[in-house]
Amino acid sequence: MSEVLLEARAVAKHFGGVKALREVSLSIRRGEIYGLIGPNGAGKTTFFNCMTGLYVPDGGGFDFAGAPLLADAPQQAAARGIARTFQNIRLFGNMTALENVMVGRHVRTRAGVFGAMLRTAATRAEEAAIRSRAMELLHYVDIAERADDLARNLSYGDQRRLEIARALATEPQLLCLDEPAAGMNATETGELRELIEGIRGDGTTVLLIEHDVKLVMGLCDRVAVLDYGALVIEDVPAVVQKDQRVIEAYLGG
Amino acid sequence: MDIFLQQIINGLVQGSIYALVALGYTMVYGIMGLINFAHGEVVMIGTLVSITVVGLLIGAGMPAGLAGLCGLVVAVLVCMGLGWSLERVAYRPLRGAPRLTPLITAIGMSIVLQNLAMILWGRNYLTFPPLLPKVSFELAGTHFTLVQVAIVAISAATMGGLLLLIYRTKLGMAMRATAQNPAVASLMGINANRVIAAAFVIGSALGALAGVMVGSYYEIAHYQMGFMLGLKAFTAAVLGGIGNLAGAMLGGVLLGIIEALGAGYIGDLTGGFLGSHYQDIFAFVVLIGVLMFKPSGLFGEKAGDRA
Numbered sequence: 127m128s129e130v131l132l133e134a135r136a137v138a139k140h141f142g143g144v145k146a147l148r149e150v151s152l153s154i155r156r157g158e159i160y161g162l163i164g165p166n167g168a169g170k171t172t173f174f175n176c177m178t179g180l181y182v183p184d185g186g187g188f189d190f191a192g193a194p195l196l197a198d199a200p201q202q203a204a205a206r207g208i209a210r211t212f213q214n215i216r217l218f219g220n221m222t223a224l225e226n227v228m229v230g231r232h233v234r235t236r237a238g239v240f241g242a243m244l245r246t247a248a249t250r251a252e253e254a255a256i257r258s259r260a261m262e263l264l265h266y267v268d269i270a271e272r273a274d275d276l277a278r279n280l281s282y283g284d285q286r287r288l289e290i291a292r293a294l295a296t297e298p299q300l301l302c303l304d305e306p307a308a309g310m311n312a313t314e315t316g317e318l319r320e321l322i323e324g325i326r327g328d329g330t331t332v333l334l335i336e337h338d339v340k341l342v343m344g345l346c347d348r349v350a351v352l353d354y355g356a357l358v359i360e361d362v363p364a365v366v367q368k369d370q371r372v373i374e375a376y377l378g379g
Numbered sequence: 380m381d382i383f384l385q386q387i388i389n390g391l392v393q394g395s396i397y398a399l400v401a402l403g404y405t406m407v408y409g410i411m412g413l414i415n416f417a418h419g420e421v422v423m424i425g426t427l428v429s430i431t432v433v434g435l436l437i438g439a440g441m442p443a444g445l446a447g448l449c450g451l452v453v454a455v456l457v458c459m460g461l462g463w464s465l466e467r468v469a470y471r472p473l474r475g476a477p478r479l480t481p482l483i484t485a486i487g488m489s490i491v492l493q494n495l496a497m498i499l500w501g502r503n504y505l506t507f508p509p510l511l512p513k514v515s516f517e518l519a520g521t522h523f524t525l526v527q528v529a530i531v532a533i534s535a536a537t538m539g540g541l542l543l544l545i546y547r548t549k550l551g552m553a554m555r556a557t558a559q560n561p562a563v564a565s566l567m568g569i570n571a572n573r574v575i576a577a578a579f580v581i582g583s584a585l586g587a588l589a590g591v592m593v594g595s596y597y598e599i600a601h602y603q604m605g606f607m608l609g610l611k612a613f614t615a616a617v618l619g620g621i622g623n624l625a626g627a628m629l630g631g632v633l634l635g636i637i638e639a640l641g642a643g644y645i646g647d648l649t650g651g652f653l654g655s656h657y658q659d660i661f662a663f664v665v666l667i668g669v670l671m672f673k674p675s676g677l678f679g680e681k682a683g684d685r686a
Contacts, residue, residue: 229556
């Protein structure tokens with residue numbers, strides 16, 4: 127429980143003169159649900175993007191499962207076991223729900239170009255395995271009946287679930303969810319909460335960026351608060367909730 | 380009426396070849412937004428390689444059909460290697476450069492390949508040995524040859540296979556995912572460089588097949604033949620909506636038919652002032668028309684089903 131899975135070491139990122147991240151250091155332990163909160167523009171998504179290799183940090187870096195993560199190599203982050211969803215859903219809209227999840231299996235499978243062209247037995251078996259695993263994941267997030275619909279035709283809530291299924295398909299050790307409850311009603315948020323707890327129950331560490339403070343405080347084992355790109359506090363929810371600096375950051379004090 | 384049907388058949392044959400070449404343009408464009416103007420030259424190399432191989436094998440006493448098959452296989456393999464090398468040498472170093480830069484490199488590679496072919500095969504027209512027996516059929520007042528039937532049938536089967544590859548396999552899925560959103564695809568562990576290389580290799584294999592077909596249809600080949608063929612296939616891809624696979628297939632066949640009908644009737648229409656050797660103008664009239672009135676092409680949409 128106490129083993130550190132992801133360690134951020136003084137990660138810094140600026141865009142022109144704007145310091146989006148100011149030497150943020152935090153550590154996420156294996157098996158926990160870790161919340162990252164903060165007001166709009168606090169740097170939460172920038173932190174995600176640096177960690178998953180979409181941005182190159184201007185300073186500091188990440189250690190994942192005991193070894194550093196290379197910057198600017200998103201497919202390596204996936205191979206190492208980091209998966210994510212996006213604040214603004216980014217599915218492959220013109221592919222079916224099932225295909226979206228099958229794409230997620232890519233990083234865990236091998237067959238190459240020539241196998242695909244020559245239709246070797248190994249390739250065919252692998253593709254069948256990908257398909258059945260993808261179908262299991264659609265069942266897991268409870269949208270199996272939409273498997274053959276194009277992703278862009280799914281409802282908003284189902285698209286969020288599909289994004290989670292696609293991320294799980296990469297068999298992550300760390301699943302990063304960027305505002306998964308955004309735009310959801312109370313019932314959907316409750317279902318999402320169960321889903322996240324289930325994912326943790328299966329042994330996956332979860333990093334959650336969220337605006338819904340109630341959801342974060344109820345669900346997370348530990349919470350970090352960012353404000354103006356700097357880490358304000360990292361502790362258990364009960365402590366964070368009472369922290370004067372956090373209250374000020376949220377109330378604009 | 381007979382001439383109309385006859386021209387439709389001729390157009391279908393020519394159009395199948397355009398479609399195969401157009402797929403090479405459209406796959407690369409769909410994934411990386413690059414128009415690979417050297418693709419016509421890949422087709423030309425395919426034709427010339429197959430001529431050499433077929434010539435050697437027939438000279439050694441092999442039956443023409445079998446020699447043709449060997450020539451096809453060698454041409455496909457050589458062109459796959461060529462397509463892969465082109466991407467590696469000419470385009471990969473420019474990933475992330477402004478769009479105009481790789482376009483200029485593409486034209487440069489086209490010139491390099493033409494000159495290379497001129498050095499290897501000479502400046503003269505080469506004759507392509509007949510691969511299939513000269514049988515012809517007659518149906519409803521039209522004539523067609525075994526070669527024509529073979530071209531249409533093999534093209535259709537190949538395009539069906541390509542659709543299966545793109546829509547049913549893991550590689551195809553990776554290609555479609557990369558075309559739709561390269562950043563997210565890379566987070567799924569898809570290596571964009573591999574996908575791009577695959578598009579070049581597959582496109583070049585189709586181009587080599589088209590090259591052998593052109594050679595055995597016209598029974599002639601030349602180091603400059605890729606230029607016009609490439610431009611017309613590019614037109615076909617634009618007509619169908621560049622980046623769209625079905626569009627390239629339909630665009631190719633349509634362009635072939637438009638050209639054939641145009642060539643068949645231009646003499647009558649202009650009172651004999653222009654003859655059928657003006658058939659090339661039709662492709663470019665189509666290109667200009669599409670660019671003026673429907674630049675996205677027949678199946679094109681803004682972020683369409685590219686692959």
